[in-house]
Amino acid sequence: MHAIEHRIHLYIQLLRLDKPIGILLLLWPTLNALWIASNGAPNWQHVLIFTLGTVLMRSAGCAINDFADREFDKHVQRTAQRPLTSGKLHAWEALVLAALLALISFAFILPLNLLTKQLSVLALIVAASYPYFKRFFAIPQAYLGIAFGFGIPMAFAAVTGKVPTIAWLLLIANIFWAIAYDTEYAMVDREDDLKIGIRTSAITFGQWDIRAIMFSYGVSLLLIAYVGFTLHRGAYFYLGIGCAIGIAYFHYKLIKDRNAENCFRAFLHNNYFGAAIFMGGVLDGLKTP
Numbered sequence: 001m002h003a004i005e006h007r008i009h010l011y012i013q014l015l016r017l018d019k020p021i022g023i024l025l026l027l028w029p030t031l032n033a034l035w036i037a038s039n040g041a042p043n044w045q046h047v048l049i050f051t052l053g054t055v056l057m058r059s060a061g062c063a064i065n066d067f068a069d070r071e072f073d074k075h076v077q078r079t080a081q082r083p084l085t086s087g088k089l090h091a092w093e094a095l096v097l098a099a100l101l102a103l104i105s106f107a108f109i110l111p112l113n114l115l116t117k118q119l120s121v122l123a124l125i126v127a128a129s130y131p132y133f134k135r136f137f138a139i140p141q142a143y144l145g146i147a148f149g150f151g152i153p154m155a156f157a158a159v160t161g162k163v164p165t166i167a168w169l170l171l172i173a174n175i176f177w178a179i180a181y182d183t184e185y186a187m188v189d190r191e192d193d194l195k196i197g198i199r200t201s202a203i204t205f206g207q208w209d210i211r212a213i214m215f216s217y218g219v220s221l222l223l224i225a226y227v228g229f230t231l232h233r234g235a236y237f238y239l240g241i242g243c244a245i246g247i248a249y250f251h252y253k254l255i256k257d258r259n260a261e262n263c264f265r266a267f268l269h270n271n272y273f274g275a276a277i278f279m280g281g282v283l284d285g286l287k288t289p
Helices: 002-014 021-037 044-068 091-108 114-133 140-149 151-160 165-188 190-196 201-230 235-255 260-286
Strands: none
Touching (some): 002 044, 021 260, 044 114, 114 151, 140 165, 165 190, 165 235, 165 260
């Protein structure tokens, strides 16, 4: 029994179910898109489907990422003891788990329309290919933003049967947000990544890393504000954005000295950034006409 429990614990580590921050960074923009697409009154079946799908696909993505990076992770102090890298799990186990979770996730969207299903296939391709972009792409965090934000066009497709311009603007906003928070994350491993040849935005931006992070926060928030303006959103929507501005400034205070521990704290704190924007939209949708 002890061996089975140990195996389950290793699978939980592989799928990062013990570290929910990744789930939340995918979930907030997806739920925000659902609320916007449905004008503040989402179908609760959609909410359940997209929430469960986000958890499953994030876990599948983690398994694929660890499979792709299993040799590189040996040389990074923070990742050296991950289940695949340390040899506690086999590579084939990660692939089987990723495929199983992706299939279950697809089963959840079967009740949705054809466009949503088609977008889900594209989302899977993007998620599976992301780990390999770190081999050659100077800012893989931008590609991560696409992978982490694909729930946005899928949410609009599920609700409206199409993907309007505002959905793509929200996806672009998510790309810039991902560049901001994942650069903070990459700053923690910058020295190790330089040694092994992994490409990250923290390395590409170099001495401009903090400016790039704050610029990315700014572009993300401006795009979301523009979407709100286009849709004639009220004060609560912009209050959420205002809270996010304050949170971004707090992140600046954390990262300005490039201390690794504080950079990681800033990364984790992005949960509140996403939650603030989402809650602003929810409250705006609840206001009395």
